[in-house]
Amino acid sequence: MPIAFTKHLDRPLLRDIAALAAGILIVGLSFGAIATSQGVPWWQSTAMSLFVFAGASQFATMGIMTAGGGLVAGVAAGLILNLRHVPYGMAVGGVYWTSLRAKIIGTHLLTDQSTAFALAAGDDARKARQTYWTVAVSLFLVWNAGTVIGAFAGQLVADPAVLGLDAALPAILLALVMPGLKDRRTIAAGLLGTAVALAASFFLPAGVPVLLALVGLVVMWKGADGKREERA
Amino acid sequence: MTMFIAIMVLAAGTFLIRLSGPLLRERISLSPYAETLLKTGATVVLLALVATSAFVVDGAWAGWALPAGVLVGGVLAWRRAPLALVVVAAAATTALLRLAGVA
Numbered sequence: 328m329p330i331a332f333t334k335h336l337d338r339p340l341l342r343d344i345a346a347l348a349a350g351i352l353i354v355g356l357s358f359g360a361i362a363t364s365q366g367v368p369w370w371q372s373t374a375m376s377l378f379v380f381a382g383a384s385q386f387a388t389m390g391i392m393t394a395g396g397g398l399v400a401g402v403a404a405g406l407i408l409n410l411r412h413v414p415y416g417m418a419v420g421g422v423y424w425t426s427l428r429a430k431i432i433g434t435h436l437l438t439d440q441s442t443a444f445a446l447a448a449g450d451d452a453r454k455a456r457q458t459y460w461t462v463a464v465s466l467f468l469v470w471n472a473g474t475v476i477g478a479f480a481g482q483l484v485a486d487p488a489v490l491g492l493d494a495a496l497p498a499i500l501l502a503l504v505m506p507g508l509k510d511r512r513t514i515a516a517g518l519l520g521t522a523v524a525l526a527a528s529f530f531l532p533a534g535v536p537v538l539l540a541l542v543g544l545v546v547m548w549k550g551a552d553g554k555r556e557e558r559a
Numbered sequence: 560m561t562m563f564i565a566i567m568v569l570a571a572g573t574f575l576i577r578l579s580g581p582l583l584r585e586r587i588s589l590s591p592y593a594e595t596l597l598k599t600g601a602t603v604v605l606l607a608l609v610a611t612s613a614f615v616v617d618g619a620w621a622g623w624a625l626p627a628g629v630l631v632g633g634v635l636a637w638r639r640a641p642l643a644l645v646v647v648a649a650a651a652t653t654a655l656l657r658l659a660g661v662a
Contacts, residue, residue, distance in 0.1 A: 339641065346643035350650075371562055378570035388569050389562075398565050405569045409576050411604050416580015418601030424581050437577045443605055446598060491653030494625050497609040498632025498649035504609065505636055507602045516599055517606040524607035528615040540607030541600055 335457050344462055347440055348469045350495050353487060354382060355473020360481030361386075362474075365393040369478035376474040380435060380467060384408040387533065408534035414541065415442040422452075422459045436463035443503035512546055519543035622662035628653030 336344075355376065362372035367389065375385050384405035391401040415437055422445050423433025441463040448455035487493060508514050520543025527536035587593060613629040614621050632649030640648075 343642035346641070346646050349643075350646055367562060371566060374563070375566045375569075378566065379573050381573055384569065384573065388565055392562050392565055398561050398568075401565050402568050402572070406572045406576065409573045411608065412573070412577045413580045413583070414597070414600045414604050416577055417584045418580075418597045420581030420584050424585075430581070434577045434581065435574060437580075439605060439608060442601055446601060446605075489654060489657065491624075491628055491650035491655075491657070494613070494628025494632065494653035495646045495650040497612045497629045498636070498645050499642060500605055501609045501629065501633045502636030502642055502645045504602055504605045505633075507598070508606075513599050513602065517603050520603040521607045521610045524611050525614060528611045529618055533611075533618075536611055537604050537607040540603050543603045543607075544596060544600055547596055547599060 336454075336461060340458065341461075344444070344458075344465055347444075347462070347499055348465045350492060350499065351382075351440070351466050352469040352473045353490065353492055354496070355470040356477035356480075357487045357492075358382065358385060359474040359477025359479075361477075362389055363478045363481045365389070367393065369475065372478050373471065373475050376471050379405070380470065381405075381409050381412075381438065382470070383533075404532065404534075407532055410534055411439075411537050412437055414538075415439070418442065419445040419455070419459065422455050433459070433463065436467055438463070438466060439500055440466060440503075443500050446507055447503045449506075515546040516543040519546060624653045624656035624661045627656055627661075 358376065359369070359372050362375075363369065372389070375389065379385055379388075387408055388401045388405035391404055392398070416434070419437075419442050420434075423429050423436075441459055444462040445455045445459040448458045504517075508517060520540030523542055524536040524540040527539050531539075584597070609629065613626045616622075616625070628649040628651075631652040632645045635645050635648050636642075
């Protein structure tokens with residue numbers, strides 16, 4: 328199903344998805360490598376990538392657990408990081424809310440990147456659906472392949488920080504979000520929310536500040552009084 | 560064994576978190592305004608994620624190399640450069656700054 332979808336996507340979009348997949352592959356490699364170097368067996372890091380499929384929370388939970396932080400602290404940190412998927416699912420859930428199978432798989436494959444690509448597809452529902460599935464399935468494949476390879480060939484994998492990949496991933500999201508910042512109120516909501524999140528991130532656990540960014544939506548309030556067409 | 564339990568609990572919890580968005584969405588009336596609001600909400604969260612991951616690492620200032628790379632990528636994206644170029648330019652900027660000793 329997702330493979331057939333790719334025929335309908337234009338080449339620049341497929342190239343963008345390939346660039347993202349390349350970046351995610353390297354992060355997956357480093358996840359597998361770091362897990363092995365911390366004494367985590369390959370089948371556990373692989374199970375984590377298969378069943379959790381959320382990079383930041385995987386790094387966080389594994390890091391806390393291998394450092395002796397305990398089960399509750401490790402799982403809590405990962406779950407808090409993943410709470411941002413609630414607003415993501417509310418925004419793009421309709422894209423994969425079709426058959427039962429699509430609902431279950433689409434839910435599991437919801438990530439920052441699949442959300443951002445689906446949002447960037449705009450109001451074209453068909454394009455959003457094709458884009459979502461292409462990104463989601465591609466990333467699931469490369470993330471898991473990367474984890475397995477990294478777990479076995481860990482020593483051969485360069486540190487993602489040396490490669491500057493920690494800058495590449497936010498830059499990708501920024502590039503995808505940018506076209507959505509097309510009217511003044513969305514920009515204002517984004518700036519206010521980002522300011523709140525940045526201030527909060529110096530003293531709140533990772534994952535909470537980005538949710539606090541939603542207070543930026545207060546600037547959308549006026550839309551309820553009939554000025555809602557402004558965005559279109 | 561504890562690690563495996565952690566993985567399974569995190570997996571189950573994460574699935575429920577991912578599931579709650581579409582389920583909540585079904586419960587509220589989706590006027591065009593609500594739809595816009597939800598999409599803007601996700602956009603705001605993503606933007607905040609970009610900023611916090613560019614400027615803050617483990618609750619402290621990330622140093623100059625990381626935000627500089629994200630900024631270069633952002634400027635290229637604004638000029639409508641392909642994503643591959645954004646990725647390479649952002650990563651190269653940060654990597655080279657670190658190589659030059661900039662934190």
